[in-house]
Amino acid sequence: MTVLEARNLTKRFGGLVAVSGVHLRVDAGELLGLFGPNGAGKTTLFNLISGTLRPDEGEVVFYGEPITHMPPHARARRGIARTFQVVQAFGELTVLENVLTALAHRALTGWLPLGRYDAPVRRRAAMELLERVGLASRAGERAKNLPLGLLKRLEVARSLALQPKLLLLDEPLGGLNLRESEQLLEVLLALRGQTTMVLVEHNVRMALPVCDRAVAMDAGRVIAEGRPEDVRRHPQVIEAYLGEGEDA
Amino acid sequence: MYAVTVFTQLCIYAVLTLSLNLITGLAGQVSLGHAAFFGIGAYVVGVLTTHGIPFAPAWLVGGLVAAGFGLVLGSISLRLREDFLAIATIAFNFVVVAAFLYLPYFGGAYGISGIPKPLGNAGFPLLVLATTLGVVWFHERARASDLGLAWMSLRESEVAAEAVGVDVRRFKVTAFVLGTGLAGLAGGLYAAYIGVIRPEDFGFPLSVTLLAMVAVGGMGTLWGPLAGAFVLGGFAQAFAFVHNYQLVLYGLLLALVMRYRPQGLLGKLG
Amino acid sequence: MDWQTLSALAADGLAVGSLYALTAFGLTLVYGLLRVLHVAHAGVYAAGAYAGWLAFRGGGGLGWALLAGAGCAVALGLLLEWWFYRPLQGRSPLVALIGSIGLFVAVGDLLRILFGPYQHSLPVLPPRTVVGPVSLPQLVVVAATAGLFLVVYGIATRTPLGVGWRAIAQDAEMAAAVGVPLPRYTQLAFALASALAGVAGVLVGVYYNQVYPTMGAVPAYKALAVVVLGGLGSPWGTVAAGLLLGVVESVAVAYFGNRFPPEGVAFLAMMLVLLFRPQGLLTAEPQG
Numbered sequence: 001m002t003v004l005e006a007r008n009l010t011k012r013f014g015g016l017v018a019v020s021g022v023h024l025r026v027d028a029g030e031l032l033g034l035f036g037p038n039g040a041g042k043t044t045l046f047n048l049i050s051g052t053l054r055p056d057e058g059e060v061v062f063y064g065e066p067i068t069h070m071p072p073h074a075r076a077r078r079g080i081a082r083t084f085q086v087v088q089a090f091g092e093l094t095v096l097e098n099v100l101t102a103l104a105h106r107a108l109t110g111w112l113p114l115g116r117y118d119a120p121v122r123r124r125a126a127m128e129l130l131e132r133v134g135l136a137s138r139a140g141e142r143a144k145n146l147p148l149g150l151l152k153r154l155e156v157a158r159s160l161a162l163q164p165k166l167l168l169l170d171e172p173l174g175g176l177n178l179r180e181s182e183q184l185l186e187v188l189l190a191l192r193g194q195t196t197m198v199l200v201e202h203n204v205r206m207a208l209p210v211c212d213r214a215v216a217m218d219a220g221r222v223i224a225e226g227r228p229e230d231v232r233r234h235p236q237v238i239e240a241y242l243g244e245g246e247d248a
Numbered sequence: 249m250y251a252v253t254v255f256t257q258l259c260i261y262a263v264l265t266l267s268l269n270l271i272t273g274l275a276g277q278v279s280l281g282h283a284a285f286f287g288i289g290a291y292v293v294g295v296l297t298t299h300g301i302p303f304a305p306a307w308l309v310g311g312l313v314a315a316g317f318g319l320v321l322g323s324i325s326l327r328l329r330e331d332f333l334a335i336a337t338i339a340f341n342f343v344v345v346a347a348f349l350y351l352p353y354f355g356g357a358y359g360i361s362g363i364p365k366p367l368g369n370a371g372f373p374l375l376v377l378a379t380t381l382g383v384v385w386f387h388e389r390a391r392a393s394d395l396g397l398a399w400m401s402l403r404e405s406e407v408a409a410e411a412v413g414v415d416v417r418r419f420k421v422t423a424f425v426l427g428t429g430l431a432g433l434a435g436g437l438y439a440a441y442i443g444v445i446r447p448e449d450f451g452f453p454l455s456v457t458l459l460a461m462v463a464v465g466g467m468g469t470l471w472g473p474l475a476g477a478f479v480l481g482g483f484a485q486a487f488a489f490v491h492n493y494q495l496v497l498y499g500l501l502l503a504l505v506m507r508y509r510p511q512g513l514l515g516k517l518g
Numbered sequence: 519m520d521w522q523t524l525s526a527l528a529a530d531g532l533a534v535g536s537l538y539a540l541t542a543f544g545l546t547l548v549y550g551l552l553r554v555l556h557v558a559h560a561g562v563y564a565a566g567a568y569a570g571w572l573a574f575r576g577g578g579g580l581g582w583a584l585l586a587g588a589g590c591a592v593a594l595g596l597l598l599e600w601w602f603y604r605p606l607q608g609r610s611p612l613v614a615l616i617g618s619i620g621l622f623v624a625v626g627d628l629l630r631i632l633f634g635p636y637q638h639s640l641p642v643l644p645p646r647t648v649v650g651p652v653s654l655p656q657l658v659v660v661a662a663t664a665g666l667f668l669v670v671y672g673i674a675t676r677t678p679l680g681v682g683w684r685a686i687a688q689d690a691e692m693a694a695a696v697g698v699p700l701p702r703y704t705q706l707a708f709a710l711a712s713a714l715a716g717v718a719g720v721l722v723g724v725y726y727n728q729v730y731p732t733m734g735a736v737p738a739y740k741a742l743a744v745v746v747l748g749g750l751g752s753p754w755g756t757v758a759a760g761l762l763l764g765v766v767e768s769v770a771v772a773y774f775g776n777r778f779p780p781e782g783v784a785f786l787a788m789m790l791v792l793l794f795r796p797q798g799l800l801t802a803e804p805q806g
Contacts, residue, residue, distance in 0.1 A: 052407065072410035081411065088408035090401050092468070101401045104394040105413030111422055114389055117397040158412060278612055280619065328792060331555055331611050335742055336792050339785050342739060346782060456623055459616065496627035502620025507602055510613045 001028045002063075003166050003196045004080075009048055009058035011041075018044040020220040022058070026166065029193055033211030033228065034200045037240050040217040042200045043085055046170050049198075050082045051075045063165070077105055079165035083155040083172055085200075091144035095135055098143050098154055099126040102161035126161065133157045133187050149180035156187060160195075167197045173206060181206055204241075208232060216240070254482070256373050256441055259380040260434050261481040265461045265473035266387045267430035272459070273467030274396055275423035276403025277325055278334045280455050281341030285314040285428040287348060287450025289435025294360035294445050295353055303366040307436040314432020315425045317344075322424030326417050341452050348447035359446035363439050376437055383430055388470055390426075399423055400468070453495055460502045526651040527768045533656040533725065535764020536663035539757040540718035541737050542744040543670070544711025546756040549745070550687035551707050552607070554614040558598055559715055560738030561625030566591035566716025567723045567733060568629055571640050580642045580658070583720050591716025592709050594625075599708040604701070622738060630731035637730040640723040655725045662721060666714060667757065674753070679706060736781065743788035763787070 006024040010017070019041040026032050034042050047053040049060055051072035059068040067075055081102075090098050103122045107113050130136040133153040138146065143154060152172055159167055172188070173181045181203070189210060191197065201207035208214060214231040216224040218240040224231045231237055268282045292310035297303055321340055325333050348354045355361075365372050390396045401409040402416045409416050439445050461480050466472025480498070541563055548556040569590030570583035578586070598621065606614045647653045674680035682703045685693035694700050722737070723729040740763070748759030763784060770783050 050411065052410070071415075072407075073413050073415045076411055076413040084408065084411075088405040088411075090404035090408065092404060093400060097397070097400075101397055101409070101414070102412040104397055107394045108398060108414060111418065113394040113398070115394055116392050117394045118392070158408075162412065278616070280616075324793065331615055332746075332792060334612065334615055335555070335746065336789065338739070338742075339789055339792075342781070343785055343789070346785075453623065456619060460620065463616065493627070493631065496624045496631065499620040499622070499624030499627060503602065503617045503624060504620075506613050506617030506620065507606065510606075510609060 002026070003028050004049065004063075004198075005061045006045070006049065007059050007061070009045065009055045009060070011044055011048060011053060011055050017220050019048065019055075022217070022220070022222055024215065024222070026196060026198055028196055030196060030212040031188075031192055031210060032198045033207055033214040034198060034217065035204055035208070035214060035231070035237075036217035036223075038202075039219070040240070041220040042217055043170055044220075045217070046082065046168050046198075046200060050080060050168055073105075076162060079162065080168065081159035081162045081164035081166070082168035083152070083159055083170055085170040085174060087148065087151045087155055089143040089146075089151050089154055092142060094140055094142055095130065095146070095154055096123070096126050096139040099129050099158050099161050102158045105162065129157045129161055132160070132190070134183070148175050149177070149183070152176065152180075152184055153187060156184070160191075165196060167191070167195050169197060169199045169201075171200055171202055173201055173203045185210060204232075252369075252373050256376050258478055258481050259376045260438050260441070261458075261461065261477035262380050262474055263383045263434040263437075264431055264458055265465070265477040266383050266470075267427045267434065268458050268462050269427075269467060269473040270387065270390065270399075270430070271423045271427035273462055273469070273473065274391065274403065275399040275420060277420060277423060278330060279321075279337045279424075279427070280334050280452070280459060281321075281337035281339075281344070282427075282431055282458050283450045283452070283454035284341040284344035285318060285431035286435040286438070286454070287344060287445075287447075288314040288317055289432030290439040290445050290450065291348060291354060291360065291435075292432070293436040293439040294363050297364055297440070298360060298362055303364070303436075303440060307433065307440075310436040311429045311433040314435065315429030318424040318426075318428025319421065321428070322421035325420055325424065338452060338455075341450075341455055345447050345451050348450070354447075357447065359444060359449075360439075361444040363443045363445070365440050365443065372441060376441065379433065379437060383433075384470070384474075386430075391470070395419065395422070403468075456502065457494070457498050460498045460505075464501055464505050522651055523772075527772055528765065529652045529656045529660075531765030531768035532761065533659045533764070534768065535761035536660050537718050537722050537725070537760075538737070538740055538744050538764055539760030540663055540666065540714045540721070542741040542748070542756045542760050543667075543753055544714050545741050545745050546748070546750065546753045547683070547707050547711050549750055550753065551683065551690075551704055552603060552614075554603065554606075554611045555618065555742070555745075556598075556603070556711075557615065557618040557738060557742075558602075558621035558625065559595075559711065560734035560741065561622040562591045562594050562598070562712050563715040563719040563737055564626060564629055564729075564731070564734035565594050565719070566712075567719030567729045568633060569716070570720030571638055571723060571729045574640055574642055580724065583640070583642055583724070584662075584717055587716040587720035588713040589716070591712040591719065595708045595712025595715075596705060599705055603708075604704070622734065626731055626734050633731065635731060637728040639727050640720075640729055641727055642724050645727075659721050659725055662717065666717065670710070670714075673710070679703060683707060739781070740784045743784040746788050746791055 002025055004026040006022060009019055009022045011019040022045060036042050044053065048055050051070055054069060059066055062078060062080065090101060100117055100122055103125055104117050107115055127136055127139065130139055133156055135150060135153055135157060143151065172184055176184065185206065199207060199211065208228045211228050214228045215222055216231050216237045223236045223240065224234040264286060268279060271277050271279050289310035292313050293306045296306035296309065324336055328336055349356060367375055398414045398419045401414055402419060406416050461476030462473045465476030545556055545559050566587035570587035573583045573586035602617060603614060643655050643658060645653055645655055648657050682698040685698055686700060686703060690700065744760045744763055745756055748755035767783050
């Protein structure tokens with residue numbers, strides 16, 4: 001079944017066309033990889049799906065419901081979670097509280113939600129999520145004191161707390177060393193099959209093998225789509241990356 | 249009794265700093281015009297009670313009117329980036345004081361005098377104390393609630409808060425409405441307590457003082473703003489010497505805190 | 519409205535507007551480089567005014583007063599850049615803004631403590647009229663402003679300093695990467711901004727024949743309004759906006775008299791611009 005469909009998405013910034021006529025389909029349970037050199041429009045596409053940006057043309061449909069003009073928080077509540085290329089942790093809050101923020105969203109109806117945010121039920125759920133990503137031991141620490149690798153995992157835990165139907169991961173391996181990357185990939189692989197994921201990643205070597213399907217972009221357009229090995233060998237893809245000096 | 253006077257004044261400062269803390273400490277929205285809402289509450293009570301309306305309804309109306317203006321400012325804050333917002337709040341403070349100076353019924357530069365104090369000299373301080381305790385209770389309840397968590401998350405990262413389902417716009421407005429409404433209530437108490445109010449009592453220097461109290465004490469916590477109110481406020485009250493140098497001291501304090509210990513004050517730092 | 523009144527209004531408006539432009543220009547310059555609103559700039563302005571007054575008290579004429587004012591302002595401005603703004607550069611602009619406001623309040627109050635809360639007069643120029651309804655002070659103010667901005671224009675367009683400033687304002691990282699010496703150019707910007715403010719302070723003291731501790735207050739807010747109107751980060755937009763505001767205020771005072779405070783014009787305009795066109799009246803693209 002189709003979880004997400006993006007049709008003919010176009011986004012311009014002044015004279016620059018960041019995304020042009022992009023069609024994307026995400027099926028339930030798959031791990032879709034989105035690749036492309038810098039400036040290809042991958043993060044912009046993510047922002048269009050998560051709601052941070054609105055498209056100039058085209059539409060975004062989630063489980064058959066058009067969400068093109070819905071604000072990000074409404075999309076989050078419908079089950080679209082995302083991580084950020086530049087980690088956006090709640091620095092002054094503890095690791096546990098970071099996850100609790102995502103568990104509160106159902107109670108955030110109305111203007112004065114005054115229920116306690118750390119009710120025992122929620123704490124348990126939060127701790128479980130932290131255990132899944134291996135951060136349970138640091139639950140009480142302030143997020144700003146954590147190294148980047150752990151913050152990336154925290155973002156994943158926070159996203160999972162939304163019980164998302166679609167998880168968007170924006171360059172999760174960015175800035176991580178080899179060991180941290182492997183650890184994070186382990187966490188993501190454990191989610192495979194249960195959670196539908198779209199992964200944007202610059203580190204093609206490590207990310208491509210874990211994907212069920214791949215889409216390649218360049219200069220705002222989709223240039224290849226299909227099985228990872230096929231996309232990897234696609235001549236246009238190789239050229240796009242070679243133009244950047246990257247080996248794919 | 250002098251001690252009671254000082255204590256009452258400190259309690260009013262406490263309500264003011266806690267109310268500012270909701271907006272700036274918890275929700276991270278800079279308000280450099282908080283004194284204006286204090287003034288709105290004070291003037292509503294001043295005008296109404298000197299025209300025969302009893303204190304209780306006048307007081308509530310004062311809070312509501314202040315909250316109403318807070319709603320306006322909150323809506324404005326949705327369109328403005330942080331430093332622009334700070335400027336807008338300053339401008340707002342000035343516009344409000346100018347309104348007190350120039351509009352009819354507010355007494356111009358002489359302000360309003362002869363504001364009656366309900367409950368007498370023994371009872372009124374108790375009302376102030378009760379209000380302060382009520383505000384403390386509400387502050388703590390909010391801070392531990394989903395609302396408080398939503399505020400703190402949007403303070404730390406608006407984009408991440410949106411991504412976890414927090415309606416950032418709605419809760420920014422809520423912070424302003426609640427914070428300014430409480431400041432209005434403080435204003436009503438102040439008007440009745442002191443009996444005479446003038447436009448310059450609610451000017452930008454007071455807003456700076458309040459921000460200094462919250463910033464120095466430690467934003468976002470309970471004891472931070474309270475400590476700021478009691479220590480800085482108490483200082484000024486107890487020592488006339490300090491009172492004369494109040495502005496230069498608060499100004500320097502603010503500058504020094506920002507220069508050397510801004511961490512933990514506002515979430516979006518660094 | 520007859521020719522006499524009109525030209526009197528224009529003269530006053532231009533003079534006052536020139537003073538706004540001088541003060542606000544530095545604010546925009548610093549904002550362009552640091553992305554911080556240097557509210558303490560108004561404190562520098564007031565300090566300069568007092569320095570000029572002291573020079574006058576010591577027997578100096580207009581020239582010495584201006585020199586003293588500019589010198590004192592530059593010293594204070596550079597001190598603030600070195601002690602306060604530079605160390606805070608990585609942080610949220612709010613930190614610097616709040617601290618800057620604290621500094622401004624502190625400087626103003628310090629002037630009150632040192633020199634008393636009363637006005638002091640600065641009768642360096644006789645207020646007689648020179649050309650038609652234009653008075654000597656007005657002429658001096660406008661001439662001085664024009665001269666100074668001519669110099670500034672020269673610096674901005676013909677020197678590496680000016681080019682460097684534009685580069686830093688566009689993209690500080692890139693500028694540093696191509697070799698623009700950020701710290702030194704920032705210091706020079708502060709020096710220029712402060713010098714202009716100091717001169718403005720002295721000229722204001724001369725024009726209204728008074729210096730007083732809170733004289734920085736109104737220019738502070740008006741300079742903010744001017745900067746917002748002209749577009750944050752657009753120095754020449756600021757100049758234009760300053761002149762415009764001066765003229766509009768003069769007209770407003772003439773029309774409304776005491777029923778509407780002239781400050782109201784600035785604030786009203788500022789709030790409207792903030793709400794509906796935050797990039798300012800005179801710039802094309804939204805800033806930041």
